[in-house]
Amino acid sequence: xxxxxxxxxxxxxxxxxxxxxxxxxxxxxxxELISKMRRWGVLPSDIEKxxxxxxxxxxxxxxxxxxxxxxDKYRFSSWGRRKILAALAAKRIPSAMAREALDEIDPEIYxxxxxxxxxxxxxxxxxxxxxxxxxxxxxxxAVARGYESGEVVKAIRRLVDSCATD
Numbered sequence: 001x002x003x004x005x006x007x008x009x010x011x012x013x014x015x016x017x018x019x020x021x022x023x024x025x026x027x028x029x030x031x032e033l034i035s036k037m038r039r040w041g042v043l044p045s046d047i048e049k050x051x052x053x054x055x056x057x058x059x060x061x062x063x064x065x066x067x068x069x070x071x072d073k074y075r076f077s078s079w080g081r082r083k084i085l086a087a088l089a090a091k092r093i094p095s096a097m098a099r100e101a102l103d104e105i106d107p108e109i110y111x112x113x114x115x116x117x118x119x120x121x122x123x124x125x126x127x128x129x130x131x132x133x134x135x136x137x138x139x140x141x142a143v144a145r146g147y148e149s150g151e152v153v154k155a156i157r158r159l160v161d162s163c164a165t166d
Contacts, residue, residue: 009041016050023059027068030060031092066093066101074105078117081105083146114147114155122159135160 010018015037022028030051037047054060066088073079073087081102088098121141125134135156142152 012042012046012050015040015042015046016053019050019054020059023054027065028060029062029065029091029093030055033060062093063097063100066097067104069093070098070101070104074110074113078113078145080114080142080146080148080151081110082148086146111151111155114142114151115158117145118142118155118159122163 019028019033019036022033033051033054034047037050042050051060069088069091070084073084079087084102085095085098088101089095118138118141121138122134125137129137138156138159139152142155143149147155
């Protein structure tokens with residue numbers, strides 16, 4: 001005996017109400033909302049209407065989402081530009097919007113955050129680690145966090161120089 005499960009679909013009004021409540025609590029992007037409505041079984045023609053309605057009434061704005069996302073990931077998670085850009089691309093945010101949001105990052109503070117992250121990581125590495133291996137581990141750590149290769153190399157040089165003077 002094979003049992004088939006059918007998902008209960010929800011009405012357009014119910015979907016709109018749910019998404020309005022969600023968007024009131026936190027910034028959302030259109031891709032996430034479209035995915036939710038697909039899971040709920042909302043028809044594609046109705047999905048477009050709901051998205052248009054939410055956008056017109058100010059509940060949904062992908063640029064506002066991108067700005068908030070960049071700010072949160074940069075300030076609280078210490079992600080680099082490359083990782084943030086990749087995450088925004090995964091959420092189907094247009095690259096022009098993502099770049100505009102990334103332009104809000106202050107380059108001096110960005111370099112300072114990278115320096116601090118490398119200092120913390122450097123302290124966690126064993127003292128007897130060879131200098132070349134130490135640099136490699138620091139480089140891999142920062143690149144995995146999404147920082148640009150050139151910026152990482154400069155930051156490691158600054159760290160090594162500051163350690164040599166201490």
